[in-house]
Amino acid sequence: MESGKAWPSAVYFHVPFCMHRCGYCDFTLVANRDRLIPDYLQCLRKELEHECRDVPRPWSVRTLFFGGGTPTHLAAKDLEQLFSIVGEFFVLEDGGEFAVEANPDGLDEERLNVLHDFGVNRISLGVQSFVDSELKTLERTHRTSEAKDVIHRVSERFTNTGADLIFGVPGQTLASWNESLESAAALPLKHVSTYGLTFEPGTAFFRRKKAGELRGTPEEAEREMYLRAIQFLQQRGFGHYEVSNFAVPGFECRHNLVYWHADEYFAFGPGAARYIHGRRTTNVRRVTQWLKAWTQGEPCYEEDERLASEDKAREAIMLALRLRAGLDLKEFQKRFGVDIEALCGDTMRRAVDAALARVSDGRLALTQDGLMIADSVISEFLA
Ligand code: SF4
Known part of the structure; x- marks a missing residue:
């Protein structure tokens, strides 16, 4: 890293441990290999020492985000050690966001006490469904029942409790999806994320689908579920602020907004990608390879790229289009010194003509039709 320049004010930590690997999951993690946790903590310290060698200590940040895997799979004493190590390098500024992903099972009082004592103020729970057969x-x-109980317990002690939900689960119907949405809205949640199930190559679900054991949900039904989430959650007071994310106003995920605003961030742990001073480096994804590299005291990047100014500008457009508020065109020109018209005028016009995007009040944003196929509309802005 270079000195003499401003350092990011957002930090991500990847905690790659889970009890078992869910059939649809292709995240960077190891399942049922808790004996690696002490090595992980040691290696994380080495990575922090190396990557932050020029950063004043402790560096004050606005957001700290621990994702996984399941960070709360770590025992209370390991969580304590993790936060203590991180505290040597980063300190959260007053009013900052300290977010941790968690699963409903295993989130006992001992772990909750540690999270609370270290200042965690946002917990995002991997609920996925409020229908037992879908779980x-x-x-x-x-x-x-466990998820509902945990949401009550967590929200009594933490300001912002969120839940992730999945639609397009094999066997799910619009009625059962409604049941999950109704349950979420009846609980003290401040944030809800909804994701369509995908069958990623390399996962057990992908193989089972190929073998005809699992059937995906027809596109039209998935679209209906997504639309239903948008309408229902908005009626129940959740603002739809990003393609997949809904929040009670003021409870949007500030860490993720850093990504969507194309700002820079630190990141640590296997598979984590950081973006600092225009350079993006992505750590090797295999947990054991990452451990091996840091045991020897060496970084091991899977990707290392310095973004050219045009790439930065295009990326900022693509990320901002995920936000319902879209891209502020004047701000964009000021920040990147280029007019969007010169960069991708044709793409923008095609999207607007097809009613997939619109320009109003000086902002470019996706329409509701555009949202339904957000990934493909947004990817047009790449080239
Ligand atoms: S709990 Fe979450 S991160 Fe862990 S295997 Fe299941 S889906 Fe993946």
Whole structure:
């Protein structure tokens, strides 16, 4: 890293441990290999020492985000050690966001006490469904009653409690999806994320689908579920602020907004990608390879790129289009010194003519039709 320049004010930590691997999951993690946790903590310290060698200590940041895997799979004493190590390098500024992803099972009082004592103020729970048969299909290890109980317990002590939900689960119907949405809205949640199930190559679900054991949800039904989430959650007071994310106003995920605003961030842990001073480096994804590299005291990047100014500008457009508020065109020109018209005028016009995007009040944003196929509309802006 270079000195003499401003350092990011957002930090991500990847904690790659889970009890077991759910059939649809292709995240960077190891399942049922808790004996690697002490090595992980040691290696994380080495990575922090190396990557932050020019950063004043502790560096004050606005957001700290621990994702996974399941960060709360770590035992209370390991969580304590993790946060203590991080505290040597980063300090959260007053009013900052300290977010941790968690699963409903295993989130006991001991762990909650550690999270609370270290200042965590946002917990994002991997609930996925409030229908037990769907949880079973998804190979989740908790039950609906457990998730509801945990949400109550967590929200009593933490300002911002969120839940992730999945639509397009094999066997799910619009009625059962409604049941999950109704349950979420009846609980003290401040944030809801909804994701369509994908069958990623390399996952057990991908193989089972190929073998005809699992059937995906027809596109039209998935679209209906997504639309239903948008309408229902908005009616129940959740603002739809990003393609997949809804929040009670003021409870939007500030860490993720850093990504969507194309700002820079630190990141640590296997598979984590950081973006600092225009350079993006992505750590090797294999947990054991990352551990091996840091045991020897060496970084091991899978990707290392310095973004050219045009790439930065295009990326900023693509990320901002994920936000319902879209891209502020004047701000864009000021920041990147280029007019969007010169960069991708044709793409923008095609999207607007097809009613997939619109320009109003000086902002370019996706329409509702554009949202339904957000990934493909947004990817047009790449080239
Ligand atoms: S709990 Fe989450 S991160 Fe862990 S295997 Fe399941 S889906 Fe993946």
